[in-house]
Amino acid sequence: MQVNNYLKIDKIAFGGYGIGKSNGKIVFVENAIPGDVVEYKVISEKSDFITAKISHLQEASPLRITPQCQLFDICGGCSYLQVDYENELLFKKQIIKEQIKRIAAFVDEDIPEIKTINSKRFNYRSHTRFFVSDAKIGFYRKNSNDIATFPGDGCLLLAEEIIEEINNTQRFFDGEVTAALDFEGKVFFATEKSKIEITERENEILYKRDIHGFFQANRFLRKDMMLAVERFATFARKREFFLDICCGCGFFSLPLAKHFQRGAAFEINRDSLRYGKVNCGLNNVTNLDFIAEAESNINPFRYSADVVVIDPPRAGISKKGRKTINAINPELIVYISCNPATFARDLKDFISNSYRLSDLIFIDMFPGTHHIEIISLLKKSNMAI
Numbered sequence: 001m002q003v004n005n006y007l008k009i010d011k012i013a014f015g016g017y018g019i020g021k022s023n024g025k026i027v028f029v030e031n032a033i034p035g036d037v038v039e040y041k042v043i044s045e046k047s048d049f050i051t052a053k054i055s056h057l058q059e060a061s062p063l064r065i066t067p068q069c070q071l072f073d074i075c076g077g078c079s080y081l082q083v084d085y086e087n088e089l090l091f092k093k094q095i096i097k098e099q100i101k102r103i104a105a106f107v108d109e110d111i112p113e114i115k116t117i118n119s120k121r122f123n124y125r126s127h128t129r130f131f132v133s134d135a136k137i138g139f140y141r142k143n144s145n146d147i148a149t150f151p152g153d154g155c156l157l158l159a160e161e162i163i164e165e166i167n168n169t170q171r172f173f174d175g176e177v178t179a180a181l182d183f184e185g186k187v188f189f190a191t192e193k194s195k196i197e198i199t200e201r202e203n204e205i206l207y208k209r210d211i212h213g214f215f216q217a218n219r220f221l222r223k224d225m226m227l228a229v230e231r232f233a234t235f236a237r238k239r240e241f242f243l244d245i246c247c248g249c250g251f252f253s254l255p256l257a258k259h260f261q262r263g264a265a266f267e268i269n270r271d272s273l274r275y276g277k278v279n280c281g282l283n284n285v286t287n288l289d290f291i292a293e294a295e296s297n298i299n300p301f302r303y304s305a306d307v308v309v310i311d312p313p314r315a316g317i318s319k320k321g322r323k324t325i326n327a328i329n330p331e332l333i334v335y336i337s338c339n340p341a342t343f344a345r346d347l348k349d350f351i352s353n354s355y356r357l358s359d360l361i362f363i364d365m366f367p368g369t370h371h372i373e374i375i376s377l378l379k380k381s382n383m384a385i
Contacts, residue, residue: 005022005039006037006038006039006058007020007021007022007027007029007037007038007039007040008020008036008037009029009032009033009034009035009036009037009038009061010034011034011098012033012034012091012094012095013028013095014095014099014340014341014370014372015028015079015370016030016031016079016080016369016370017029017030017031017032017051018031018032018033018034018036018038020032020038022050025048025049025050026048026049026050027040027049027050027051027052028049028050028051028052029052029053029054030043030051030052030053030054030142031053031054031072031073031079031082032054033061033063033064033082033083033091034061034063035060035061035062035063035064036054036057036059036060036061036064037057037058037059038054038055038056038057038058039054039055039056039058040052040053040054040055041053041054041055043143063083063084063087064082064083065082065083065084067081067082068081068122068156069081069151069155069156070151071148071151074141074142074148075138075139075140075141075142075148076139076140076141076142076143076144076148077139077155077157077368077369078156078157078368078369079368079369079370080367080368080369080370081156081368085118085121085367088121088364088367088368089116089118089362089364092362092364092372093114093116093362095340095372096114096340096360096362096372096374097111097114099340099341099343099344100340100343100344100347100357102344103341103344103345103348104344104345104347104348104351105348106357110357111357111360112357112358112359112360113360114360114361114362115359115360115361115362116361116362116363116364117221117224117225117228117361117362117363117364118221118363118364118367119218119220119221119224119364120220120367121367121368122156122157122367122368123156123157123158123159123160124157124159124217124218124219124220124221124367125157125158125159125162125217125218125219126159126162126180126181126217126218126219127162127178127179127180127181127198127211127215127217128155128157128158128162128178128179128217129176129177129178129179130150130166130176130177130179131147131175131176131177132147132172132173132174132175132176132177133147133174133175134174136149137149137150137166137172138150138155139155150166152167154166154167156368157367157368157369158179159181159219161181161185161187162179162181162187164187165179165187165189166179169189172189173191175191175192176191176192177189177190177191178190178191178192178194178211178212180196180198180211181219182198182199182200183199183200183201184199188211190211190212192212194211195210195211196210196211197209197210197211198210198211198215200215202222202223202226202251203223203226203227203255205254205255205279205283206279206282206283207249207250207251207254207275207279207282208249208275208278208279208282209248209249209271209272209275210271210272210275212271213248213249213269213271213272213275214248214249214269214272215248215249215251216251216365217365217366218365218366221363221364221365222251224363225336225363225365225373225375226251226252226255228361228363228375229252229255229256229309229334229336229375230252230255230256230259232332232334232359232375232377233256233259233307233309233332233334234259235332235377235379236306236307236331236332237306237331238306238331239259239260239261239306239307240260240261240262240306241260241261241262241263241264241303241304241305241306242256242260242262242263242264242305242306242307242308242309243263243264243265243266243298243303243305243307243308243309243328243330244256244263244264244265244266244309244310245265245266245295245298245308245309245310245311245312245321245325246266246267246295246310246311246312246313247265247266247267247272247276247290247311248267248269248272248276248311249272249275249276249279250265250275250276250279250280250288250290252309252311252336253265253276253288253290254279254280254283254285254288256309257285257287257288258285260287260306260307261287262287262288262289263287263288263289264288264289264291264303265288265289265290265291266291266292266293266294266295266298267290267291267292267293268292268293268294270292273290273291273292276290277290294321295310295312295317295318295321295324296318296320296321296324298321298324299324300323300324300325300327300328301327303328304328305328305330306330306331306332307330307331307332307333307334308325308328308330308332308333308334309333309334309336310325310333310334310335310336311336311337312337312342313338314338314339314342315339315342316337316339316342316343316345316346317335317342317346322346322349322350323349325350326349326350326353329353329380331379331380332377332378332379332380333350333355333377333378334375334376334377334378335347335350335374335375335376335378336373336374336375336376337373337374337376338365338371338372338373338374339372340372340374343374343376347376347378350378354380354381354382355378355379355380355381356378356379356380356381357376357377357378358377358378358379359376359377360374360375360376360377361374361375361376362374363375
C-alpha cells in the first residue's frame, strides 16, 4: 500500500469515514473525525476519490476520546466509539442533512427539523450473528474474514444476557452462529441451517419469527419506532386502506391494522410472510392480508391506498417500486430507511410527483456503528400542514 502525506479531516461522511482533500482529490479515511490530522494508507483509488485508512494519527481531534472497546480499531462492527455519544448523534444528523442536500437537491430551508430519538448506547442488540473457528468466537475483523475474538466482557453492543450465554457455552460448531434474546429473557443459538422460532413482544403485540428472519434489533427503541410510524400513518384524512411494503413478519402492519379498515402487507421472504399470517392470528387481526410480492412487482392499479408504509433494505426502493408508489398516489408515504443515500435518491422521485418532505426523524437504532435509521413522512403538496 502507498503511504501518503498528512491530511486534515474537515467533514464526516456516511459509512464511518472522515473526509479531507489531497492533490485535488477527496479522501475518505476510515474512523477519522473532523479535526484529526492523519497520515493515511490508500485502500483503493478512483479517478475522483480515494478510500484510505489511518496509518498514523499526527494530531488528534479535540472531539476524540479513548474508545471503551479494546477492539475498536480491529473489529468491523463500530465506527464512532472514538467520540462521545452526543457527538456521534450530531455526526449522523449532519450526514442525513448532507445526503438530502447533495442527492435530492434540497436547500436548507426545505429540510424539516430532524428530530432525534435515542436511548442507551450499549447492550441494545437483542439478536446478532457472530462467527466461530477453532474455538475463536467473535465478529470479523475489518475488511477480512479473520475473527476478532470477543473480549472477556463481551461486545458492548450486545444484550447482557447474550454475552453471558456466549461466555457460558462450552462449544459452538464452527461457522456462522445467530443468537437471539426473546421477550422472556431466554437466549437461543442457531447455525445457518437451524430452524428455531423466536417470540417477541412490543407494545402488547406478540410476534413469532424465524431466528434468521428480519426483526428490529434495538430492544430499547423498537416501541418508539413503532409508535412514530403509527403516528405518521394516522395523519391520513381517510383511514380506509393502507399498504405495508417490505413488511417482514408484520412489525408495522399489525399495529397499523387497528387504525384502518383494511390493509395489505407485501413481503418476498416466505418464512416472514408465513409468520405474518401466524401473527395476525395471535393478535386477533382479521383485516390484514399478507401477500407474496416484491415491491417492484406490485400492480398499482389494483390498490387505492390512503397510506403507503415502506421499509426497504439498504438498497432502497427499486426504480420500478418508486414508479409503483407514485402511480398508487397515496395521500401519505411513511418511508423508513436504513441508508440516507438511497433515501435521498428515492425522495427525489417522490418530490417530482408533488410530494413534500413533511417530517423527518433520526432514530438511532445502531449506536456506535455507522448505520443510520430514518423515519420520514411525505405528504401530497396540496395537503394542509
